Amino acid sequence: MHGRPRTIQAPDPARQRHEEAKTANFQALLEQVLHNHRDRNFSKEALLQNAKLLEANPEVYTAWNYRKLAVTHLLDSLQDEAARKSVLDNELLVIERALMRNFKSYGAWHHRKWILQFGLSSLDHEYRLLDKLLTSDARNFHGWAYRRFLAKIKKATEEHELQYTIKKINENFSNYSAWHSRSVLLSKQFLANAIERNTWLKALTEEYDLVKQAFFTEPEDQSGWFYLVWLLSQTVIPSRPLLAGFWPPNGSSVALNLDAPCRTRYSVVLCFSVPVCGVNTETVSVRFSSKVQISEFGLSWICVPDNSNSSKVWIADLADSCKSLDAGTFLTLDVEIGARPGIISEDGPLVGVQQFNFNLEVRSSSVPGCGEHDVLDACVAWPGECKQGFSRCEQSMGTVLDGPVVQCERHLEPLSDWKMETLKAQIDTCRELLDLEEDSKWGMLMLARLLVAHNQLASSHSPHTDEIQQLYKRLMKVDPTHGHYYDEQSSSLLFSQITSSLHNLSVHCWKSQQSNGDQELWLRVNNLSLSKLGYFEKLIWVQNLDLRNNKLHSLEGIEALQFLINLDVSHNQLSSITALQPISFLPKLQALNMKWNEIGSHPTDTNRYLFPTALSNSPESISIKIVKHQKGPLYWEVYEVFSRMRLRQLDIYGNPVSTSEFFRSQLIEALPCLLWLDGVHVSWGFSKLLCNAGALFVPIPRVDLTDRLHSQIQELKVENEELKARLAALEARLSSLESQKQADKEHLLAKSKVVEYTLTASVANLATQVQKATIAVSSKVEECMQECRRKGLALCLNWWLALYLVGRVR
Secondary structure (H helix, E strand, C coil), rough: CCCCCCCCHHHHHHHHHHHHHHHHHHHHHHHHHHHHHHCCCCHHHHHHHHHHHHHHHHHHHHHHHHHHHHHHHHHHHHHHHHHHHHHHHHHHHHHHHHHHCCCCCCCHHHHHHHCCCCCCCCCHHHHHHHHHHHHCCCCEEEEEEEHHHHHHHHHCCHHHHHHHHHHHHHHCCHHHHHHHHHHHHHHHHHHHHCHHHHHHHHHHHHHHHHHHHCCCCCCCCCHHEEEEHHHHHHHCCCCCEEEEEEEEECCCEEECCCCHHHHHHHEEEEEEEEEEEECCCEEEEEEEEEECCCCCCCCCCCCEECCCCCEEEEEHHHHHHCCCCCCCCCEEEEECCCCCCCCCCCEEECCCCCCEEEEEEEEEEECCCCCCCCCCCCCCCCCCCCCCCCEECCCCHHHHHCCCCCCCCCCHHHHHHHHHHHHHHHHHHHHHHHCCCCHHHHHHHHHHHHHHHHHHHHCCCCHHHHHHHHHHHHHHHHHHHHHHHHHHHHHHHHHHCCCHHHHHCCCEEEEEEEECCEEEEEEEEECHHHHHHHHCCCCCCCCCECCCCCCCCCCHHHCCCCCCCCCCCCCCCCCCCCHHHHHHCCCCCCCCEEECCCCCCCCCCCCHHHCCCCCCCCCCCCCCEECCCCCCCCCHHHHHCCCCCCCCCCCCCCHHHHCCCCHHHHHHHCCCCCCCCEECCCCCHHHHHHHHHHHCCCCCCCCCCHHHHHHHHHHHHHHHHHHHHHHHHHHHHHHHHHHHHHHHHHHHHHHHHHHHHHHHHHHHHHHHHHHHCCCCCCCHHHHHHHHHHHHHHHHHHHHHHHHHHHHHHH
């Protein structure tokens, strides 16, 4: 439990027999209690059996329900209040014995609350009992919840309960439950306006002094630090929503072509600092002026993503608002955000009122420059793959954007001076602690958070950025277990610094020279080892974004870039298609480069819980039509993410999943507008796809493809004729090969007969030679034998002659 390794001991035979007997007794007792429950037997003996069962195991909820029925039956039969009180007191004793077995039993605590609701039990006794329990186990959240229940019944004052939390905190600074209970009580006071603002500010100051004692006493204990985080949330961090960005820029001019496809149309975009709801025609007023008489004009607002009620990004399609206008109409629109109350977040209503205006010209497709200029006929040259044609943008960013980026001026918020003083005091406290404890993880982390909050409130731009980065680097060394979190915070800080001013942005802006002579502006935030992005509300104007060579695991928040056309996220750490889900809300995106990521390398998709599955019946799920799936894996996330997009170019090379033909075919099927896949032209057609992919999911087309299908049908006809010609050539080649095969067979047969005759003659000749050699050898052997016989007889005669002569000599 809590990170401790589990140790398994060898079973003791005697203990095992004891446990078996105990289990048998428990089973018999449970059977008897259930029998009594079924028969509604509420006798004294039955209640005693039930009490024994709960004392052995308080987690038998049926037994507690039985006791409720029994108590109700007994109370209904008794009129004397003393007798009724005796029944309830007996129940409290049963519960106490059960809690001695398991003081975290939900059933026991619920039954005790139920008994107290009769109003005949002593609450003082309950307080004394609870005090003993919380003394033995100070972090028993059941006990703290029960104390809040008692305080509600007794109508105890919040001051009384706050004094009790102080008592427990002074006994042990590590009492997290006491800190939490204190934060709940103070929050209720503030939300109910029970105390004046000055009194509240004084109370917060006293709380800062209290928690300072805690982390100076035990700097490695997390209880005090968590309470400090809550104090900061009441002071600085959860600010009321602000308008963080908008488009079109203030004072700009927009030309709108009503006949152009959706990707070339414009929208009014509002980005807020936090998710908000309530953006509508009442809270965002639009005033217009025109030389032509216009009866009515308004903007209809939807949030991004469109399946939620609260979002940072809200858009209004200008084309929908201008349907009734004639070509050549000129309008000047004044937009006022927060004109009426109603735009709210979890932290309160919108701060202030923001205004901007722009000029709108309604055109027709006959006007030069208003046609479908967005068709992607050639592959996009990605900055990382095209060394030539890119140069730094020397032009002023203010000129490029034709208007300033909205800055969240947090220093103008209410009580900003008091907030700054409080932050500075806490920053000094953390630095004082780090002088004593250099490697205090909590001290460094809290100092970094305080400095980030100070940067947000400061009127100057990020005065503590370098110090914060150094703190996160130290934290990665001191606490490598949470290194990924520190890396994300550091990346978020770096991205915030890049987007903090037009000057910083201009360093990352490049121009690319197109083949038609036009120039494109690219924002290149590459090779920075970023693991997390943010602050997209300051980049609404971006059309081309290079995020190559970072460490991104997701693209969360990028849906704010409603005008993004080309996106390069190659050489990152995206591990699944679902990590690309935010780009499905970018209506103008045409080209996506996600080469050399990790899609397909991880068996577990950590982003999958964010999506409705293909079997979901929710209206938010993408509408698809199921076709018989015959073979190959189904990549459902391809349809969930890509089926609502109009991509013309997609590069996926280098991902483990990119080698799967099923994956590639389903990509083509989910993207009906796709022209280029990994630099190869795609000839799209349903019949061809179903033949190659084996009938997968056919998405319901979301765009009008009539004009495109006609040209593709012609292309398919040409391809069909070419295939027929190639087939005829292959058949002729096959016939030629068959003839050649037959001739080679006959030649080999004749050659084999010649070889066979030659071998037969050679064998016969060899046999004759062997026979002659055998006869010659036999004759030679006979001669040798005869010679040996002659020599042997002469030797024998010589031997006998020698013996005779020797005898004569003797």
